[in-house]
Amino acid sequence: xxxxxxxxxxxxxxxxxxxxxxxxxxxxxxxxxxxxxxxxxxxxxxxxxxxxxxxxxxxxxxxxxxxxxxxxxxxxxxxxxxxxxxxxxxxxxxxxxxxxxxxxxxxxxxxxxxxxxxxxxxxxxxxxxxxxxxxxxxxxxxxx
Amino acid sequence: xxxxxxxxxxxxxxxxxxxxxxxxxxxxxxxxxxxxxxxxxxxxxxxxxxxxxxxxxxxxxxxxxxxxxxxxxxxxxxxxxxxxxxxxxxxxxxxxxxxxxxxxxxxxxxxxxxxxxxxxxxxxxxxxxxxxx
Numbered sequence: 001x002x003x004x005x006x007x008x009x010x011x012x013x014x015x016x017x018x019x020x021x022x023x024x025x026x027x028x029x030x031x032x033x034x035x036x037x038x039x040x041x042x043x044x045x046x047x048x049x050x051x052x053x054x055x056x057x058x059x060x061x062x063x064x065x066x067x068x069x070x071x072x073x074x075x076x077x078x079x080x081x082x083x084x085x086x087x088x089x090x091x092x093x094x095x096x097x098x099x100x101x102x103x104x105x106x107x108x109x110x111x112x113x114x115x116x117x118x119x120x121x122x123x124x125x126x127x128x129x130x131x132x133x134x135x136x137x138x139x140x141x142x143x144x
Numbered sequence: 145x146x147x148x149x150x151x152x153x154x155x156x157x158x159x160x161x162x163x164x165x166x167x168x169x170x171x172x173x174x175x176x177x178x179x180x181x182x183x184x185x186x187x188x189x190x191x192x193x194x195x196x197x198x199x200x201x202x203x204x205x206x207x208x209x210x211x212x213x214x215x216x217x218x219x220x221x222x223x224x225x226x227x228x229x230x231x232x233x234x235x236x237x238x239x240x241x242x243x244x245x246x247x248x249x250x251x252x253x254x255x256x257x258x259x260x261x262x263x264x265x266x267x268x269x270x271x272x273x274x275x276x277x
Contacts, residue, residue, distance in 0.1 A: 042246045043253055059249060061228070068238050107228050 002056075002093045002121055004041065010092025011039050011060065018085040019078075035070075037082070038063040042114070046123070057118045060099075062086075064111040072109075079104060079111030086115055095119065165273045167207050173266045174214035178202040180258055182216045185251040196220050218248075 012024045015037050023036040040061045046054040064082055066075045083104050089096035099115035106112070182202050189197040199220045206213040229244030 042244075042249055045253055059253075061244070061246075063229075068233075105224060105228060107224050108231055110228070110231070112228050 001123055006093045008039050010090050014085050014090050018081055035067050036065045038065055052122050054121060054123050055118065056121050057116060059116050060114065062113045066109045075109055075111055079106065083113050086113060162274060166270065169266065169269050169273060170212040171205050171207055173262060174205045174212045177259065177262055178214040178216055181255050184254050185216055185248060188247045188251045190226065190245050190247060196223060196226060
């Protein structure tokens, strides 16, 4: 099962690929005073097809949090670049997933990019058999 | 001497009848769906003064030859700020951040299974009206 942290890290990597020295966080942003990206999962809805397999749907909201003194045209340019970063597949846990329903909203000086991540996953881990642990291979090397 | 193609006029009549049936049934379902979405959105909207909650309206149903448009709208200017969150600025100084409520996103998630079920019902009713075609 893919952990949420892996997905969030994958999204952070996608942002870092475009913005090399960006501050990327998933903390509550009351303490951040600007020029940072916040990765936030807004909703999660799994749809089960069997006991083990489900279609997992995450809705993410990525916020570009600009400093107060930054002019609007620069915020727009960075927001557009952020939007373009998610037009390519996001890599996490060895898989490449396309962001769906990509959308952008600007509220005051915050640029929001929201999208859906929809993928199939194995929810329950398969039971591990310990037969391999019980097997032993022993040999002796002798010199004559 | 004129040539009459009886088959063609019957096909035209059948297509016209299908269009009438589609428009009628689609309009009915569009109204039901938009009313349902409005009900869910109203229930999920956070209430302080009740203005935002009371501002939900259903859009008039627009019927086109192959599609029907319907929806709900909230024209309160501070709606997006409540949905996505906003900065708290006092005397031109940044004082904190009010987190987003994402009430419309929650409403859409709640509406999605209802929408898929109603789409199936719509398809079924269209098929029944047109004699199982």
